[in-house]
Amino acid sequence: MMGFKKIHYNEVIPELVETEIGESIGARTQSLSTFQELGPPDLVHLTKRSSSHTEIGTYHHVLGTDVWSCASATVYLQNMSFTQGETQLWFGKRSGYKVHSGVLCCYNAFSKQDVRVSMKIPGGCDAYVLDERGEKRPMLADTTLWLETYMSGILRSFLFTDDETYFVNGCRKINPLGIGAKATQEALDQFLEAFEKLFFKGPLLGSKPIVQLPTLVNNYLVDGLFKFLTISHAFGRALAVLERLQSRTSTPLASLIARLHLMNQQEIKAVKVMAAGIHQHPRDAPLLLVQAQYCYDKSRYDLALKCATKAVNASPSEFEPWALLVKCYTKLANYEQALLALNSCPMFTYHEPFLYRLPTPHKYHFPESAYGRIPEVWNYNGTDNGNGSTSSSNNASDTVIETTNGNDQEFVDPGLLKLPAPSLRATFAKAYELLTEIVKHIGWDSLLKYRSIVFVMEEEYRKGNRSNEDSIPAGSTSSPDEHDTSTNGNVQEFDEVSLGGSKSAPLTANGNIKSINQTTGIRDKRLCERWLDNLFMVLYEDLRVYTVWRAEFIHYQSQQLKYKKSALEWEILGGIAFRMRHYDEAMEALSNALSGRFSSRAMWKLLDLYEMKIKELVASENNRTDRLTPSTSASVPASNTSVTPSLTTSATSVVANNSHNSNNNSGYTVAKLSDKILDVTIRLLSWNHRWYNEFSPKLFVIVHEISDRDGYEKLTNIVRAKYGGPSYEGVDDLVMTYLNSLKYLGFDNELK
Secondary structure, three states, X not given: OOOOOOOOHHHOOOEEEXXXXXXXXXXXXXXXXXXXXOOOOEEEEEEEEEOOOOEEEEEEEEEOOOOOOHHHHHHHHHHHHHHHHHHOEEOOEEOOEEEEEEEEEEEEOOOOEEEEEEEEOOOOEEEEEEOOOOOEEEOOOOHHHHHHHHHHHHHHHHHHOOOOOOOOOOEEEOOOOOOOHHHHHHHHHHHHHHHHXXXXXXXXXXXXXXXXXXXXXXXXXXXXXXXXXXXXXXHHHHHHHHHHHHOOOOOOOHHHHHHHHHHOOOHHHHHHHHHHHHHHOOOOHHHHHHHHHHHHHOOOHHHHHHHHHHHHHHOOOOHHHHHHHHHHHHHOOOHHHHHHHHHHOOOOOOOOOOOOOOOOOOEEEOOOOOOOOOHHHHOOOOOOOOOOOOOOOOOOOOOOEEXXXXXXXXXXXXXXXXXXXXXXXXXXXXXXXXXHHHHHHHHHHHHHHHHHHHEOEHHHHHHHHHHOHHHOOOOEOOOOOOOOOOOOOOOOOOOOEOHHHOEEOOXXXXXXXXEOOOOHHHOOOEOOOHHHHHHHHHHHHHHHHHHHHHHHHHHHHHOOOOEEEEHHHHHHHHHHHHHOOOHHHHXXXXXXXXXXXXXXXXXXXXXXXXXXXXXXXXXXXXXXXXXXXXXXXXXXXXXXXXOOOOOOHHHHHHHHHHHHHHHHOOOOOHHHHHHHHHHHHHHHHHHHHHOOEOOOHHHHHHHHHHHHHHOHHHHHHHHHHHHOOHHHOOHHHHHHHHHHHHHHHOOEOOOO
């Protein structure tokens, strides 16, 4: 495209200066035996020498490095030696150091070894591996080992680039698919070739946290394939690979083929594959799950329920079939069964993404690029590269709302910082989403009623215990205090205090559902798992804060007073509204937060909300008579909105009515939302560029969707008009880099 410059992403590199030369590599070597699953990002260590022969050691991390061979890894080290030894400034001044050696460390997650490429200037390069015991051996010409190392690195790039929990200081994120049409097509071929050769080793990599046991069709390698397909759309080539793999194994791969067809909008072919697969393998749990999800997405919740039930029977120890079963019961308004299914979900211990401990650097050097700068995004106030802050103008209610500036911690209500919901992870976070879906439909008061109908409450348990202490069946606990099951989701314990002043019944030793037969009054009830009891308390805290906030807001609005909150408070309140599925209020709060300072976390969440809203509007316009889901406010009765005794029923009714009006009169159109999505996307691209991130799978998909929705020419004209001035030098190039990458991919939609 004429008029656009080429951005050189390697013009600035983060550097962490070591106190002792080589200490970062030593720490990595000592931690090799503790590396888990896909392991940490690649480590690049450089040794520099000044004209006075003084040596220093610097390092940075990187995702997306091409380690297909020793030569490709050496190319990266050579580029670093030129950038950090010649062109890059050293703390604002011309560097007096020259790079004379470098080491690239890349973890091979298949063989659990650390592959290292060492380069000396002048001199040659050397490749070797370190096993879990730290023993060194030469790499030799082992093509399989290089293939595994390449795939390990690219999977980390695909799966963890947008994951905020996978964070290390000084980490570059480069495009693993290359730049240029030829390089991109070669990268596509390399990935599919490596996937086919390593497919049967996939379970060795582990799986996402909500999966208990990695299988041939459910592991990080398969997750990486579908992430790759969301970017490349290479459906035809991927289908050919899966069909060849199916001919080599008796394990059914119909679930993967059906998912591929659905991604490519080939529903008829997907249905045929699912029907044939179920006929051949009636208990294929992954395929049953795909079938159930397909029926659920088509609003055939009755059919989805049957498939989900079969999936649970086929794989009762996995979380995902149970979660879909809960969603089906919720949509069918069978809330008692939904709570019982939720209580039966298997919960797994959550492990944080593995990031080993490094020595504290002597200095941090985070230089800024000369291009891609948006002043209100980059002019942050004292925040690190995990979550910046700046000024932005997105306030929708300037006459009522005022956002304070300065140190956020000085203006934040301590109660907001202590909310337990944001710390939920993995299966516990998913279970909480299911619980909020139920409360969205029936309200808090009705949820408590269903809870007392389904589960044994403390008074009932004690009454039955007093009447006949010997009637407790074997295997169940005799006291609510004997088994304290941890949630493993970083949720604080609530000392068995449950909502409504009742305590949960005792848990069984093995976690199975059991009926209590002490008395006729509780004969058909179940025991509530401790983790679910804790989630009820988490939900109570969120709803309490949300109700107080909306009541205060309406009061200030009626009195025509300014409603003051700090930017961080608005961000937290936006997160609460998001969790409670009050999406319009969440967008309002997050926009107010961004009017006080830039926050990448708030921007990402706002982008999710805009994407949800525009998909809802597009679906509504395409088929107004067949809306998939009712509005949030219509499904939550006003009388059930009260969550705390300190708020009156009338106050909560006002909150519910205001939410109803907001949802129905938001004034959003597809055109307005498309403009907002583009603006948020460009700001996130600029933020990512500031922190050395040139590759985001999520932004890749969104830029593609914007291009499809608005057209390539219109999109480029809008970007030029808004961000083509001298104040935004290079910002338009950031967008064009993504658009050109999409063109280089040459979407492969030749499925027939």
